[in-house]
Amino acid sequence: NAGVIQTPRHKVTGKGQEATLWCEPISGHSAVFWYRQTIVQGLEFLTYFRNQAPIDDSGMPKERFSAQMPNQSHSTLKIQSTQPQDSAVYLCASSSQGANSDYTFGSGTRLLVI
Amino acid sequence: QEKVQQSPESLIVPEGAMSSLNCTFSNSASQSIWWYQQHPGKGPEALISIFSNGNKKEGRLTVYLNRASLHVSLHIRDSQPSDSAVYLCAARGSALGRLHFGAGTQLIVIP
Numbered sequence: 001n002a003g004v005i006q007t008p009r010h011k012v013t014g015k016g017q018e019a020t021l022w023c024e025p026i027s028g029h030s031a032v033f034w035y036r037q038t039i040v041q042g043l044e045f046l047t048y049f050r051n052q053a054p055i056d057d058s059g060m061p062k063e064r065f066s067a068q069m070p071n072q073s074h075s076t077l078k079i080q081s082t083q084p085q086d087s088a089v090y091l092c093a094s095s096s097q098g099a100n101s102d103y104t105f106g107s108g109t110r111l112l113v114i
Numbered sequence: 115q116e117k118v119q120q121s122p123e124s125l126i127v128p129e130g131a132m133s134s135l136n137c138t139f140s141n142s143a144s145q146s147i148w149w150y151q152q153h154p155g156k157g158p159e160a161l162i163s164i165f166s167n168g169n170k171k172e173g174r175l176t177v178y179l180n181r182a183s184l185h186v187s188l189h190i191r192d193s194q195p196s197d198s199a200v201y202l203c204a205a206r207g208s209a210l211g212r213l214h215f216g217a218g219t220q221l222i223v224i225p
Binding site for chain 1 (some may be wrong): 160
């Protein structure tokens with residue numbers, strides 16, 4: 001069990017460019033969550049999927065952020081026209097189907113927008 | 115929207131001491147409360163959870179939950195330098211609901 005795999009580990013983009021972050025959940029886990037973490041804001045919820053269906057995207061900045069889960073084995077978070085304030089660690093987590101299951105987090109993608 | 119607040123922001127203790135971390139949540143009906151540990155450069159890792167009023171002990175960890183006061187605490191007995199990390203408290207509103215995280219407590223254990 002390799003855990004939740006996030007790629008790339010680090011990404012540097014220029015202001016206005018697009019960034020795509022990848023997450024491979026633990027096999028058999030039915031829920032995938034995206035968070036971003038900064039020193040100032042802490043851990044902020046972005047969106048989550050259950051059985052590949054989007055359930056709650058209330059944390060997503062609507063205009064430039066989008067997330068997809070085309071199959072059980074991966075999810076992507078896309079940020080268009082990146083801005084310096086998008087710089088953060090983006091964390092993906094997965095959990096199993098059972099009620100009150102804990103989250104297993106990946107190590108994150110550190111995004112720096114310059 | 116569940117609100118989770120943690121205190122203190124940072125805590126420094128000597129090796130071997132008891133570390134006590136606090137968390138308040140906004141919904142007395144929250145299904146469960148979780149504590150996660152996060153080391154630098156890593157994602158948070160689940161440590162312990164509690165569902166019912168009272169306490170739960172696992173190894174050097176003890177969690178106390180008081181729903182009436184919307185308060186939960188984590189106590190780490192015999193703290194070790196390897197316990198130095200950020201500790202995140204999280205509340206879950208329903209069994210299949212998502213976790214709502216607090217801002218974290220930075221614990222530093224001095225050898």
